[in-house]
Amino acid sequence: MSRMTAFSSPLLLGFDEIERVLDRVSKATSDGYPPYNIERLPPEDGHGEVLRITLAVAGFRREDLDVVVEERQLLIRGRQSDDDKGRQFLHRGIAARQFQRAFVLAEGIDILGAELKDGLLSIDLARPEPEKIVRRIDIAARD
Incomplete structure (x- = not known):
């Protein structure tokens, strides 16, 4: 039995990849940690639109963080090591924890770089300006 989706319309040709991406996004669960912002920055150095993802990663060192495109x-990903073996806590409200946060990227998005400053991890992305292409299709005459 075939599955009917919004992309099953005969007028939407070649959108099966978008459907797979939407499935992947809907299956990604997140507990809200770490909190993050996404902001739009002014274009720079010939890039089109520039986006910045900023995650609050207080307590994580640069070595504890991993940023990859897959x-x-x-x-x-963030993974803190538990280096508290010699310490005795009367109260422990700051736990060493792990996280993984995933963002699906559109085709052509470039990663400009990442920076860790004051407990905030910022990752800059650039979306290139799309080329406007108009192409005339010749109609062949067949008799």
């Missing part, structure tokens, strides 16, 4: 997904 199959058009930006994956940000």
Whole structure:
């Protein structure tokens, strides 16, 4: 039995990749940690639109963080080591925890760089300006 989706219309040709991306996004669960912002920055150095993802990663060192692009997904992972073996806590409200945050990237998005400053990890992305292409299709005459 075939599955009917919004992309099953005969007028939407070649959108099966978008459907797969939407499935991947809907399956990604997140507990809201770490919190993040996404902002639009002014264009720079010949790039089109520039986006910045900023995650609040207080307590993580640069060595604890990993930023990779895998199959058009930006994956940000954090893993803190538990170096508190010699310490005795009367109250422990700051836990060493792990996280993974994933963002699906559109075709052509470039990663400009990442920076960790004051407990905030910022990752800059650029979306190139799309080329406007108009192409005339010749109609062949057949008799």
